[in-house]
Structure formats: C-alpha cells, structure tokens
Amino acid sequence: MRARFGSALRCLACAGLAVALVGACPVAAALTTAIDDSGTVVLSPSVPMRWQTLSPRRTTSELMTGSTTVQVRLNVMPWLRRSGRIYLVLPAQQPGAIHASWSTQGRLLPGAVSSGGRTLVYAGPISVPFVVDVLQLAISVDGRQMHQGYDLNFRFEMDAN
C-alpha cells in the first residue's frame, strides 16, 4: 500500500516536471507565449470614437474611429540570443467587429489587425532584452454597436523558433 502510494507520487512528480519544462522553455519549436508588456503605456487610454464621414446622397457610413499613442516596451529577455516572431493580437471581444491599424517608429512593423486575429510586428533575432517602439494606433468599430464604452484588450505574442 505504501509502495503504491510512493509510485503515484513519483508519477505525479514526473507529470509535473514535464509540464514545468514546457512552461519554462518558451523557445521550444512553434510555441506561442504571451510577452510581458507590463512596461507598455497607452497615452490617452480613453479614446473618444467619432463618426467617420458620411457620403452624401444615399450612401451610408456607420464606422466610428478613434486613435491613441502606445509606448510599447516588451520584455523579451526569455528569448535573448534566439530568434522569434512577435505578433500584435486583438482578441475577439465586445463590441464586435473591431479593426486596428498602426504606424511605428521602425523597431516594429506597421500593420493592421481585425478582432480575433494577430499580425506580425517583428521577425528575427532577439538581441536586446527589451523591444521598445511607439505605435500610433487607429481603431475603427461599427458605430451601431457602440451603445456604451468598452475596454479593448491587446497583447503581444512570441512565436519562438
């Protein structure tokens, strides 16, 4: 009885070790990991969304748009001296269909993403512990869904080689 108990403990230890290895090794092939962006700051984090211009004579325009600046600081120390691909992720969330586009100062790639998707912003060697850039972020949503205010969540992910 005691022996079986000891065996179960060892199995648990083995299983725990296996999971721990996966979790602690973000550079494993095709592994996607959220990047520590706790140093990222959104300037003017409350964005007023304004109606995009209408087209006269019967064409409708139902988009609302807004923009802000994001000072990005990504902690990529776990992948230092390795290669990887960094993505900006816009998870599916309220108020529904969301589109974001951005320009950068050159460290990251400019691009665009729709809700539920992600877009590559960097690919190559990770040679510094922090990736820093400034994004001019433009957001557009269907104005008919903007019944109230919403918090949009973005994150960065690393696909390490």
Add this chain to the structure above:
Amino acid sequence: MPMTRRIWSTLVLAAGPMAAWAFTVAIAPASPQEVYLQVGVGGFVGNYNVGGTPGANATINKASVSVAASAVGNGTAQAMTTDSSIGASPYDGYIYCSTPAQMYIGGFYRKTTAGSNTATVTATVPASLVNASGDQIPFSRISWTTGGNGDNGGEPFPAGTFVGGGVQTVGSMAQNQWAESCWTFRYANTTLPPQGTYTGRVLYTLSAP
C-alpha cells in the same frame, strides 16, 4: 516530497504570466446620436467631410415672387426665388443648388444602434398667406419641385405641395445617412386675390427616434 513541492513552484512561476499580459484601450462614443437639419442658410463651420462641425443659425430665409398686375390669376405658375445665398453642400462644398432659384435642404442623422431607423422632416404650415388687410391666399397654392446638380435617383426631400393648416411630412433621413435636396418653389397663380404683399411662415422640424 520536497522535490514535488519545488516542481509545483516552478509550474506557477512559468505559467502565471502567460495569460496576464495585455494593454487596454478604452473606447467610448464621443457623440452617440447626432442630428442636423439645414433649410436655406445653415450653421456649418467648415465642410463635414474635412472635419467641419454643425452649428445653429437663426436666419429665416424667404421664397418670394412678385406677380405683375397683368398676369395675376392667369393660371401660369410663377417661379419663386429665395434670398438664401447657399448653393454649396455643407458636406463637401459641392455647388449643389442653383441660387436664387433653389433652396438647399439637407442634413444627417447618426445613431449608435443597429437597425434602419429613420428621421423625419415635417413642415408646420399655416392655413394661408395673409396681407396687411387680412386678405388671404391658401398655402396650398405653393408647391415645389426637387433636384440638385449632379443628382440621380430618388430625392430624400421629394416634390410636394403645401397642405394649409397642418403638419405634413416633407422628407426623411435614413440612419447614418447624409440627405440633401434642392427645392424650387412656385406659386400656382390661379386666383385673383386683392393687391398686396402676402406672407406666411413654414416651420421645418427634424424628428429622430
């Protein structure tokens, strides 16, 4: 046993941050609902398509005609002209109406709800135009045609005839649509009223759900 505890500690440290990182942008509608109506001279500052903003304008424009004594009541409709100098659309500055023959009417209706709501424009019309002696000409003697430069298709503010002494619908705006037309008024000239200057005021109202 001590080894087992150490492994679980590693698990927590490795797995904890993976789902936590994110930055948040709060969005909120600056103006959930907007309506604007302009009849004749309006209050737009700049054109809408380049960031212009609507404002109020208290001007009351006039459509008028002087009928020659020899022509009064001869059944030939008399074209009226307006004192509105606005021919350009406040949307983009396009010369849409031909002044003084035409009067601009237009605006927009914005709302942050799904659906196909419609804003309605009504005219509150007195029974008659009246001169200084109290003589009257029924408002129903005045009608209008519609259409601006470059138009094709139907008009949001169609042609019509005033119905004296009531409120009548003269046009509509679909949700999230800019709507505009140019009106050309005319006097039917089918009766022989006493000489004088006859006036009356029509009030246009935009109502949005």
